[in-house]
Amino acid sequence: MKRALFYLVLGLAAITFLYPFLWMIATTFKPPSEAGTLSLLPDAPTLDNYRAMFARAPVGRAMINSLLVATTVTASVLVLGSLPAYALARLDFPGRRFVHGVTLAYLLVPSQLTLIPLYSLIVRLGWVDSYRALIVPFLFNAPGVLMLHKFFLQIPRSLVDAARLDGMSEVRIVFGVFWPLARPALATVGIVTFMGTWNEVLWPLLVVRDQSTMTMPQLLTVFTLGGGAGTLGIQLAAATVLIVPVIVAYAFLQRHFIESMAGGVKG
Amino acid sequence: MAGVIFDHVKKQFGPTTIVADFHLEIPDGKFTVLVGGSGCGKSTTLRMLAGLETVSSGTIRIEDRDVTHSAPGARDVAMVFQDYALYPHLTARGNIELGLRLRKIASAEIERRVQWAAEILGLGKLLDRKPAAMSGGQRQRVAMGRAIVREPKVFLFDEPLSNLDAKLRGQMRVEIGRLHRKLGTTTLYVTHDQIEAMTLAQLLVVLDAGKIQQVGTPMELYRKPVNRFVAGFIGTPTMNFIDGDIEGDAFVTKALAIPLSPARRPTRDVSGKVTIGLRPDELRLATDGEPATLRGKVVVAERLGGQTHLHVESHGEMIVAVVPADRDIAPDEPVGLVADPTRIHLFGGDGVSLLS
Numbered sequence: 001m002k003r004a005l006f007y008l009v010l011g012l013a014a015i016t017f018l019y020p021f022l023w024m025i026a027t028t029f030k031p032p033s034e035a036g037t038l039s040l041l042p043d044a045p046t047l048d049n050y051r052a053m054f055a056r057a058p059v060g061r062a063m064i065n066s067l068l069v070a071t072t073v074t075a076s077v078l079v080l081g082s083l084p085a086y087a088l089a090r091l092d093f094p095g096r097r098f099v100h101g102v103t104l105a106y107l108l109v110p111s112q113l114t115l116i117p118l119y120s121l122i123v124r125l126g127w128v129d130s131y132r133a134l135i136v137p138f139l140f141n142a143p144g145v146l147m148l149h150k151f152f153l154q155i156p157r158s159l160v161d162a163a164r165l166d167g168m169s170e171v172r173i174v175f176g177v178f179w180p181l182a183r184p185a186l187a188t189v190g191i192v193t194f195m196g197t198w199n200e201v202l203w204p205l206l207v208v209r210d211q212s213t214m215t216m217p218q219l220l221t222v223f224t225l226g227g228g229a230g231t232l233g234i235q236l237a238a239a240t241v242l243i244v245p246v247i248v249a250y251a252f253l254q255r256h257f258i259e260s261m262a263g264g265v266k267g
Numbered sequence: 268m269a270g271v272i273f274d275h276v277k278k279q280f281g282p283t284t285i286v287a288d289f290h291l292e293i294p295d296g297k298f299t300v301l302v303g304g305s306g307c308g309k310s311t312t313l314r315m316l317a318g319l320e321t322v323s324s325g326t327i328r329i330e331d332r333d334v335t336h337s338a339p340g341a342r343d344v345a346m347v348f349q350d351y352a353l354y355p356h357l358t359a360r361g362n363i364e365l366g367l368r369l370r371k372i373a374s375a376e377i378e379r380r381v382q383w384a385a386e387i388l389g390l391g392k393l394l395d396r397k398p399a400a401m402s403g404g405q406r407q408r409v410a411m412g413r414a415i416v417r418e419p420k421v422f423l424f425d426e427p428l429s430n431l432d433a434k435l436r437g438q439m440r441v442e443i444g445r446l447h448r449k450l451g452t453t454t455l456y457v458t459h460d461q462i463e464a465m466t467l468a469q470l471l472v473v474l475d476a477g478k479i480q481q482v483g484t485p486m487e488l489y490r491k492p493v494n495r496f497v498a499g500f501i502g503t504p505t506m507n508f509i510d511g512d513i514e515g516d517a518f519v520t521k522a523l524a525i526p527l528s529p530a531r532r533p534t535r536d537v538s539g540k541v542t543i544g545l546r547p548d549e550l551r552l553a554t555d556g557e558p559a560t561l562r563g564k565v566v567v568a569e570r571l572g573g574q575t576h577l578h579v580e581s582h583g584e585m586i587v588a589v590v591p592a593d594r595d596i597a598p599d600e601p602v603g604l605v606a607d608p609t610r611i612h613l614f615g616g617d618g619v620s621l622l623s
Contacts, residue, residue, distance in 0.1 A: 158352035161319050162413075166366035167340030180356040 028237040035232045049233035056234070059241060061212055062219040067245065069134045069215055070197040076139040077193045078186055085148035086174045090160050100149075106142040119206050133207040134215065138197060144189045151185035152178055187256030195246055216242050269331070270295040270453030271316065271421055276325035278311050278477075285311045287477045289325070293470065298447045298454045302464035302500070303474035309457045310425055312474070316455060317423055318342050329420055340369075345414035346423040349430060351406040353398040359409045360394040366417050377416075384412040387446065404435045411443075415450065422447075424456040428463065440466060461501055465489070473497050495618040498544050504576060504587045506612070507545045518543045518613070522582035525560055528608040533621035541621065544612030547576070550588040550604045559603025561586060568596050579604065 022040050028049050030042040053059060087093070088100050118137055127133040155178060163173045179186065204218040214222070220242055224235045250257070271293040278286040286308040293299045301309040314320040316327055318339035326335045334342045345366075353362045360381060367377045385391055388408045398406050407427060414422055424443070428436040444467055447454055458464055464471055465485045473480040473488065473496070481488055481497045492498035498506050511520035516532060518525045518541065525543065533541075553559035563581030570592060577588045579602060588604050596602065613621040 156350060156352065158348045158350050159354065161314075161317070161339075161346070162348065162352035162354075164319065164339040165317060165344065165346050167369045177354060180354075 024236050025240055027233055028240050030233055032231045032233060049231070049237040052230065052234050053237045053241070056230075057219055057223045057238070058211055058214075059216070059219065059238065062214050062216045063241070063245075065131075065134075065213060066198060066216040069131065070194050072135050073138045073197045074190050074194045076135075077141055077144045078190055080140045081144040081148055081189065082174050082178070082186075083171070085145050085152050086170070086178060088145070088149045089152035089155075090157065091170070103142050103145055107146070115202070115206070122207050128207055129210040129213050131213065134204060134213075137203075141193070144193060147189050148182065148185055151182050155181055184256045184259040187253045187259075191250060191253050191257055194249055198246055269293065270297065270329070271455065272326075272328040273312070273316070274326045274328065276312070276315060276327060277323045278308070278315060278320065279323045285477055286315070289477075289479060291472060291479065291482065293453060293455065295330070296451045296453055297469045298444075298456065298467060299470040299472065300456045300458060300464045300468035301472050301474055302458055302461060302468075303480075304459060304500075307474040308477040309459075309474050313423055313425055313455055313457045316342075316421070317344055317346050342421075343417075343419050344421045344423055345417040345419040346425065347407070347410050347414050347427045349426040351398070351403075351410045351430075353406055353409060353413075355398050358395050358397050359390060359401070359412070362398070362409055363394075363412045363416055366413065380416040380418070381412075384416045387415070387449070388412050388442075403431050404439060407431065407439060408442075411446065415446070420453065422452050422454040424454065424458075426458055427456075428458075428460070436463075443467060461503065465501065471501075473500055475500075491620070491623065492544075492612065493620050493623060495542060495544070495614045495620075498612055498614070498620075502546055502548075504547045504589065507547065507550075507584075507586045508542050508614075509545070509584050509586075510540055510542050513537050513541055518611075520582065523561060525606065525611070526608070527611065527613070530609060531611045531613065531622060533613060533615075534623065535621065537615060537621060539616045541616065542614040542618075544614060545586070545606050546610065546612075547587040548589040549607045549610045550586070550590075551607075552588075552590050552594070553603030553605045557603070557605065560606040561604045563602065563604070565596055565598050565600045565602055568598060577602070 019040075023038065026040045026042060027035055029045045029047070030037075031044055031046050031048065034042055034044070084099075084103075088096060088103075122128060122133045122137075125132075127136070159177060159181075160173060163177050168176060198215075199217055200215070201217045201221050204215050205221065208214055208218065211219070211222075220238045223238060269292045271291075273289050273291045276286065276289045277284070289308075289312055301312060303309045311320055315322050316329075318334070318337060318341075322335050326333055328334065329342060329344070353359075354365070357365065363381055363384060364377055367380065381394070385394055388411055390408060390412055393401060393405055393409060398409070401409065407430075410427075427443070428439050431439060440463055443456075447467075456463075456467060468485050470482065471485045471488050472482050475496050480500075481493045483491075485501070488497055488501050492501060495508065499508070509520060511518055513519075513533060514524075516527050518527060550560075561579070561581045563579040563586065565577055566580050566585070567578040569576040569578070573592055575590050575592045575596065577590055577596060579586045579588060581604070586604065590596075615621050
């Protein structure tokens with residue numbers, strides 16, 4: 001009896017969480033006459049909303065832009081972040097504590113604070129309306145370094161010693177020994193970075209005005225707020241297309257994601 | 268030719284001296300053991316030879332080549348670690364091969380060496396397993412395999428048996444000794460365990476507080492310790508020490524007098540206190556009516572099966588004696604102990620032996 005109650009509460013919570021999401025997907029298959037209803041099953045299912053969306057906005061191009069930006073940034077954050085993370089975790093050099101402190105302190109700086117200086121820098125460099133403006137400022141990030149650093153600290157020092165005696169260079173130790181052992185941490189940093197970059201709207205709105213360079217969320221925002229989308233069904237179709245890649249990425253990496261939240265290196 | 272030379276090597280971390288003026292020549296092919304308590308600098312010394320720690324001053328040479336500033340991978344040394352340090356994502360074979368692959372050795376040669384190591388160490392079925400699926404002893408054998416396939420000039424062992432249980436430790440100790448006899452490679456082995464030190468070493472180096480206390484064969488150190496530290500460190504149970512004075516040709520305290528045989532009298536002038544050292548296994552129970560060196564009362568009798576360790580309280584001192592187990596001795600029983608007069612050790616107030 002107690003158990004049934006427990007599941008009832010959990011079920012309610014799940015419905016609260018899932019319903020808006022399912023409703024959004026359902027609505028994309030509804031004709032405009034049904035769009036306002038709360039039902040999850042369209043009476044007359046249609047793909048018109050999707051057709052209209054693809055016809056009115058360069059969604060395909062925006063999708064490619066988004067993928068390009070998010071994967072480049074994610075790959076770079078992992079590769080470039082691993083090197084300082086390793087150095088902070090396993091190398092002795094003067095000023096190490098200072099560098100670690102500065103990296104930590106950077107977490108306290110809200111991104112809104114650097115928005116304007118960064119924007120004016122991009123304008124001076126003449127990078128407005130280019131991929132560079134979307135990618136370069138984010139190639140490297142402090143939270144990524146710190147998360148990897150924390151995980152690298154769990155990898156025994158003797159493995160570094162053994163690798164050095166085996167004749168590996170420090171860079172090779174990072175990618176040949178630490179990377180295979182740090183997959184959960186890499187997956188976590190990867191997902192967080194990918195999602196963050198994918199969902200970013202504010203920065204692209206500032207530096208990109210040309211439709212062919214816009215990322216998906218930006219295009220979607222411009223498209224719906226600008227009134228170009230028309231009906232609710234079309235707006236939600238665009239939103240649905242936006243979240244698909246994130247769900248796919250998460251589905252692939254969630255095992256590692258959970259692992260990295262739950263535990264350390266085994267073996 | 269010397270296998271390894273430490274030429275007045277020093278290691279400092281800031282103001283702290285970890286290793287002070289370490290000077291040692293290890294003859295080619297010798298199994299050398301560095302032994303000492305924790306923090307004595309033995310691991311640091313080993314790691315300096317491996318290139319994993321920098322040297323503050325002095326030079327290190329391997330077969331006459333100065334390697335003081337060479338990278339670890341360029342020194343032609345291989346190391347076995349306390350925690351095995353196997354790459355968890357590689358199989359035993361992957362672990363053993365990696366160092367050879369990085370050195371661009373031909374595949375056929377790698378395969379030959381892996382098979383050779385597998386045979387010597389009995390790795391057969393383990394080769395395709397990952398470390399997580401192996402026991403501690405198996406991991407340590409794989410780690411040794413990784414070291415021997417490199418065919419290095421020097422093997423380094425850093426407390427390799429400390430993580431194993433007592434039985435396995437005994438087996439692996441024998442295996443390491445056998446491996447050295449087979450390969451004859453110069454070896455430096457670090458341990459805090461004096462049984463490993465005594466049984467494995469051809470050359471034994473006792474370290475304390477970053478300084479070499481004595482170098483010699485295990486039996487030299489056992490029979491002629493140059494100071495109280497070495498005397499107390501080598502041999503189990505630990506040597507008994509009693510403080511007193513020299514009067515004439517005898518060692519005396521308030522309660523007892525031990526005459527010294529001619530060979531066991533101080534070779535230099537003694538002023539002040541001295542300490543006499545008696546090994547537990549060189550004390551025996553006095554027979555009825557025999558004049559005993561020490562008299563006292565048994566406090567604890569530890570029966571180990573073949574022998575018994577007697578803890579005897581004698582004139583305020585706790586004395587340990589190793590006696591045969593054939594006699595039942597109960598606590599509180601009065602006993603007399605006889606010391607072999609030719610095996611007595613004598614140390615000055617500074618701890619240095621008075622006999623050499």
